[in-house]
Amino acid sequence: MKRPILPIALLLGAPCAFFLAFFLAPMFVVALASLTGANGGVSVANYERILLDRYHWDVLILTFKLAFLTTLLCSLLGYPLAYYLVRNVSSRMLRRVFVILLILPLFTSNIVRSFGWIVLLGRRGLLNDSLLTSGLIDTPIRLLGTETGILIGLVYVHLPFIVLTVGNAVGKVDRSLENAARDLGAGRAATFWTVTFPLCLPGLLAGAIMVFTLSVSAYVTPALLGGGRITMFSMLIFQQYSSVFDFHYGGALSCTLLVLTLLMVAAANRVGAIRRAA
Template sequence: MKRMMLTPFWLLITTVVFFTAFFLAPFTVVIIASLTTEGDQIFTLQHYIKVLSDQYNWNVIALTFRIAALTTLISLLLGYPLAWYLVRIIRWKAWRRVCILLVIIPMFTSNIVRSFGWMVLLGRTGLVNQSLLSSGLIESPVRFLGSELGILIGMVYILLPFIVLATGNTLAQIDPSYEQASNDLGANPHTTFFKIILPLTLPGVISGAIMVFTLAASAYVTPALLSGGRISVVSMLIFQQYSTVFNFNYGGALSVVLLFFTLVMVGLAGRIGHVRRGKS
């Protein structure tokens, strides 16, 4: 009995130690660096003032969150129907398992490898441009690499599984009797979906959207590779400050600013989702 009581205690201690060592401690170092001057360790807000007074930084921040928002929106538009297909359309369980594996397997591959793959596919002589040219849809190759479109394609491909898994899990938990009751009361499939199914899946949709948005806002590898250095997002500025300029104080301020705006956007999304669930 005593051993059973000690097990949750040690699990809690292990979790707290892990969280402190790998999140709180590094984050505290970043905050301290952003609030001090190099060498003197004097409290200052000059790094934040420098970050927020530079119009270039605001342009990069706006671009970062525009890409993150578009990635989230496109992932939702593609991921929800795919989740619906996996949960509601497929009846053969073996085929469903195969489809789920096809969604999950790319997540076990490094983002670097997948981004390099898209660099090959989206190049001027890549498969995408060659297919569009051969079909007559375009007359000259489209410049995907070094553009927001190329970054969006790569980001959606990498982050789409999060929407599919979160939404699919919520769909699988909905009792089919709700739809049957709706049909018995004379509601058509369109009304049943928007009045019953969609509100019930909002928690999964919102959680998946939050995961995609936060990962897209902080992504570095995919934007860096697919932009070819022509487009900068905040994570690239942070990496530049830490690895090239070696200005850890300014890089720390950029990191905290990115985290702050991300939390604000996530908080607003969560609040909107809570209000919509309340109304429904």
């Protein structure tokens, strides 16, 4: 029996049209603007300005460094949490409660959450007051306007993505494979590193890629917690569009960040593919 072609075309047409109108078309406009010179002709002067300026390289290195550290910390914190929720919380209702508490901050604006961290990390904030009261420090620690403060905010914002993807991967691991490894004499640690962790690696890689791309393009959290002292690449793009009104240069900055991010994501996918093949 032949499947109806028209309903399938209609179902695929709507999302494809949405993708074309709200993603591909704007990206084409941005890319075209980045290749337009001051005289209206085709020019790569904007990209030369980016590549030959040491300042842009410093901002790029800082942006990718914070994104990498955010991804690393989210992975180190999120994997044990996801494993605990899936394997140690036996009550399904209690597990759902933990998941709701985990994703509940995602329903709050990044601005509100960042202002909350400003209150917590300030010189007279809850963290410094607690450390001063306990006698661990003598003077308040400056966290706002530092890379550490931005890193704390980014990890808090993006941690749920790692937990959800890894939790889904852990839940799909066949327990019989672990039991087989235990029957063959493998201990808990050996079973985890040789059976469980490799099977969860695709989920961890997917969550890490998601966190990395979100961290690279983050604007609100670095802008508020950085206090104007630290500049990330997304902030440069925003300045060109909102303050300087140089859409050609802003488009070049946007395309540069997009291409570099896609290259790093492709490299991560390639490493994951090689690991799965091995």
